[in-house]
Structure formats: C-alpha cells, structure tokens
Amino acid sequence: MTERGPVFGAAEYRRRAAALQAEMAAAGLDALLLTTAPDVFYVTGFLTRFWESPARPWFVVLPASGDPVAVIPAIGAALMRRTWLSDIRIWEAPDPEDDGVGLLSGTLCDLVPARGRVGLPMGPETHLRMPLADYARLAERIAPRRIADATAAVQRVREIKSEVEVAAIREICAIAGAAFDRVPEIARAGTPLERVFRGFQAALLEAGADWVSYVAGGAGPGGYGDVISPAGPEPLAPGDVLMLDTGAVRGGYFCDFDRNFAIGPAPDAARRAHAALYAATETALAELRPGMLARDAHRLLSEALSAQGATPGGGRLGHGLGLALTEWPSFTPKDATELRAGMVLAIEPGVQVAPGRILVHEENIVLRADGPELLSPRAPAALPEIAP
C-alpha cells in the first residue's frame, strides 16, 4: 500500500508547535484555530491537493500547551493518522445540518477556559476557510470565549524557515531551474504561447515537481503587457520577449521565480531593461540584511533601478514565499515588517519598457545574518536569446 506520510519528522512539527505556543502566550491566546492549507500543513505535515475541493472545511486547534487536535472530515482521517497528531476528531462531511461546527465548538470548549481567547489569523494575507455563517455559529457556541486576531503570532513563526524548510525550497528551485534550462527547446518563433505554457509545465513535472500550482508569464514585442493572464493561441514572433514565472511544488514547498527570453535578437530597450533588473537584483543580493524593513528593501531596489535609468513598474518588488506561492511581507513603500534571518524571499524588481509594456525579474533567497543566500539558480546577466 502506498502511504506517504508527512514531509518531515515529528521533531520539526513539535518545534513549530512550541514556537507558536510561545507567541500565543506572549499574545494572551489560549488556543489557535487554523483553517487554511498552509497553516494546517505547517503544524501537522498534512499534505493533500484535496483542498482544491471547496466542499469541506478542515480545522486544527493548537492549545496553549500540548499537541494540536485535528477536527476534520472523515475522508481525511487515514492521511491525518500518518502525521504526528494523535487526537483526531472526525465527522461525516459534507453535512448540511452541522458541518463540523458542533465538533469544533466542543473541542474549543474542552481546550479553552470560559474566559479564554481563541486566536485566529484575520489580518493581511489571511482568510478564513470555512463558511462565514458557520463561523458566526461557532463564535456564538463558544461564548463567553472570545476570538482574537492571531495573524502576528502565526506570521512571526512561519516566516522564519528552518533548515529543512530551506532545503525543501532550494530543491524545488533547482527543479524549476532545470525546467527553465529547457525553455529554448519549448519556445520557438511560431509556437503558440499556450503551447509554451503547457510544455513548460510538463518540463517542471519531468524535472521532479510534484505538481505545478502556478505558471504565468507573457510575451510581446520588446516586453509584455501584464504578468497574470493565461496564455492564448498567439504564436511567439521574432523580437518578442517571453517571460515565464512558476510556483512549482515539491513536498508541499513552493518556488516562485521567473526567467526572460528574447525570441531572436533582443531589441535594445529590452536588453537594457534586463540589464537594469539584473543590476538591481545584484544590489539587493549584496545589501539586504536582517534588521532592514520590507519598505527598505523596496527603496533599495527602486533606487538601484533609477540609478540604471530605469522606471520601476509591475507592482511590489519582492515578497516572502514557502508554504504558499507568496507570503508576507511585501516590498512596498508602506510595509514595515522587519526582515529577519531565516526568511525566504522573492526579490522581484520590474521596469517599464514602454507605456503598458514591462519586464520583470525574480530570484528566491534565504536571508542569512550576513545577507542573502541564493536558492534559485541565478539568471544570466544578459537577456538570453532563443534562435528564431
């Protein structure tokens, strides 16, 4: 019988639970309620693509001390039993009369004193993955226990990756790097962009990705218009710049980086834009340090681009990643999150080449005490050309 258990040994998950419990204690939280795939995976090692089905909610409760309790649909019991959790409470979902609210409220009442506080991530970049009407019922049923924001408790722990997590992200970065190396076989002048996207996803799987949660990109003369659209049937043409960006997954961990390619000789403006992006990234690789804020990283990259005579463009200039395609913080002018050693980050400068035409460039790093360590294989300094 094929049975894949959690990604790491129990010690890793115990360390995580203890780290969360320390943050919870500091924040005065008596339990933590987790409902999303990355949060549940982080604490338990429970990894499944079944989250794709919106039909069933899943819950993990981490008490102030002791092991987490899973409150989940019966269909997940076999997989959850292979994690380090021993207290697994199940119901037959979906149940239109009570889809886990009774079981979850009972669990919270068991674990949290009547005047206690249940922490729930409800701040930026979070959402509650259960029906809102059931959440209202839950809040009523566990009263006088109150529900309080636990975003900071979860984010301050999850954002510092352990060495096994860093190794997992380095592995999927290497897999994506191997797939990017094959793009010149996949993308030729005349090839429809949608065929390029399919071929690149197949290359990621062949290189060792378990699955491909995200591929985006764009192509156009000297640059592309946006970076989130699906691919269409239009063929690549000489003079186009093609960008591919992937969040491929192995063992539950994501990479998130991109590469640019010119179809035939690159237009001058595109070569200059790529050089500016490369140089700005070099600056960030040399100068990012723990203790800087996310907005400092934004300024560092913006100024490096401006020093190259380039106009920043394309949104935020970097962000976290790991258990999701993107995590906090965001390299924007307003994000005051402190960068700390152990954070895994995407450095993602973008420039405007012409009105409505951009180039973006992205690498993944882990921030160390003495600066960034690359996890993605570094892009070439010069925009690579694919013979048309």
Add this chain to the structure above:
Amino acid sequence: MTERGPVFGAAEYRRRAAALQAEMAAAGLDALLLTTAPDVFYVTGFLTRFWESPARPWFVVLPASGDPVAVIPAIGAALMRRTWLSDIRIWEAPDPEDDGVGLLSGTLCDLVPARGRVGLPMGPETHLRMPLADYARLAERIAPRRIADATAAVQRVREIKSEVEVAAIREICAIAGAAFDRVPEIARAGTPLERVFRGFQAALLEAGADWVSYVAGGAGPGGYGDVISPAGPEPLAPGDVLMLDTGAVRGGYFCDFDRNFAIGPAPDAARRAHAALYAATETALAELRPGMLARDAHRLLSEALSAQGATPGGGRLGHGLGLALTEWPSFTPKDATELRAGMVLAIEPGVQVAPGRILVHEENIVLRADGPELLSPRAPAALPEIAP
C-alpha cells in the same frame, strides 16, 4: 502582444448577471459581493492563476440592476479591462493601511441604498476570500446597510450550466479521457506511484489541459486505502489496483473523474468491486432525473451497490462540478437540493473491498430533462489490466 480575453462572449455574461439579479430581487438583495475565483470568473470571465497568491483580495459587486463593478488590485487591471466590465476601480495592493476596504465600501455605498442589503455567499461550500478583520471594517463602514446570506441566489444560478459551459466541460473531459488512455504507458509494475502521478499530469497537459489543479489517487493490493494522499516513492506491484482521479482545467472549466487499472491480473475481489461500481453507475445513468433530490441520488446508488452485494464506502456518492473541482450539491443522505436539468454532476460510487481498502469510480454527466448525458468517456465495464 498575447492577450487572452474572457472565455465566452459578453452575451453569456450578461445573461448570467441578469439571472443573478432576478434571484437577488426575489431574495430582497440590493447588491451581491463576490470574492472567490469561481464566483468572479462566473460573472466577469476574469481568468487567472494569480488567485494562488493569497496576498491580494479581489472584489466584484453586482448591483440590483446594471453591470457589475470590479474593485481589484492594480495588477489585475489590464486583464479585467479585456472582460465585458467597464467600471473597474483599482488600488495599489497589497496596502497594509487600507487593502481595498475604503474603495469597496465606497462602491457599496454608491450602489446600495442606506437601508439596503448586500448579499454575500456565506453558506455551505462557500468561504470569504478576504481578511476577516477587513470584513468587519467593511461591515462597519457600510452600515446601516446590512450584509445578508446570498448562497442560494448564487448557487441556484451557477448550478445550471449553459450550453457553452457544458461544451467546455465536455472538452476537458475528452482531454482527460485521452490522458487516461495513455496510463498503460505511464504505469507499469515497478514504477513509483509519484512518477505515475507526474507522468499522468504531463499527459493531461499534452492532451490539451491548460493546467492540472488536481490529481489524486492511490494504489495497493486489490484496492487502496484513501483517495486524497499525495503519491509516494513506492513502486507499483502486480496485484495492485491503481486509481487516478483528475481535476484538469481548460478555459477555466474542470473535469472531475477517475479510472482504475489492475497491475497484472486483477484480484477477484477487485474485479467484482469494479463490476459493482460499473453497474451502480449504469443504474444512475439510466434513472437519475430532474426533480429528484441529491439524497435520492445517494439512495439510488447505495441500493444499486447493495443489490450487487457490495458495501458502499468512500464518502459522498456524487456532487456538482464545473467552475471548481467540486460544487454543490452532495449525494449524501441529508442533502435535499433538487436536481435540475442543466446541472453538471459527478456520479461517484465507492465500495469497501476489505477493511481500510476501497475502490471508487467516477463519471461526469449533464442532467437533461430525460436523464443523464455522459460528458466523460465511459469507463470500461471490466477493470482494465496493465501487463506487469
């Protein structure tokens, strides 16, 4: 410049908006607030894998009359402008000070009278894809406007697929069928299950899937233990039954069906189980009719399995699908949703072969006035064998 627009023409989206507005009028709702990928895609045609990033919320407001209004991060503006929407309001996200709440509450105050009600899906199989703390701020800022449950309004419209939607689902079912036909090349005795999963995903892409949001399955002697675990390194062995299940996507529409294969000669119990599943599915294909309830479908399938001497197992016995891997209703003993002509459904009986060992079987249909029309190519009556 490669620019892929919405999947269908504007008339299809206008029809959908009008259908939703009719339900809203009947329910006394003055606007509808949509936050999830399938709901936004349904009303606008806005299709992107960028939803994979949890960093940014996205909103569409459908007023009681008139066209929908998009309230979205600036990074999505170019793609949204290619849909039928003309009123597109953007902000620079992520913004830790105000991540769209001001813009969204202003929009709702524009469109909804002060004593009006804003509908939001908050019932079974829904979730709110925005931070809960921002939702609380929104509710406060739009008061005295109230927020009310709009689950039924959305589900009664979305669950009836138009002919262009049925055609889209038929197309991705055919693509998955072509990939299933290649499984004997991909899965041989000795092949690790994780390599089978990778090869099958690559086959789906080569057959024409835009992407593969879901692959699951299992393998084991005479049956498998669960159907939601990721694949491990264990090799397939003679006597194993392999099951692969996919939610592949083309043009934003999902299939969701599975196939079983015996590695070498099939054990008798597995052959009997497959025959029972096939026969129960035949019964459902012959007897399902509009006007039955979801629980009637459950009883029909359960009784058909029992008549074959099989023990039902593996969870609910069917469900909706289309814009998501799974949609309501659920074929369970408790779901009283009426089956209606135009619903696209997965018929998904499962049986227990031995303690902790199951076989599942799944087909996709569209329900017509005179019964089911198959969208997936029908599985073979006898459990197929792959020469070991």
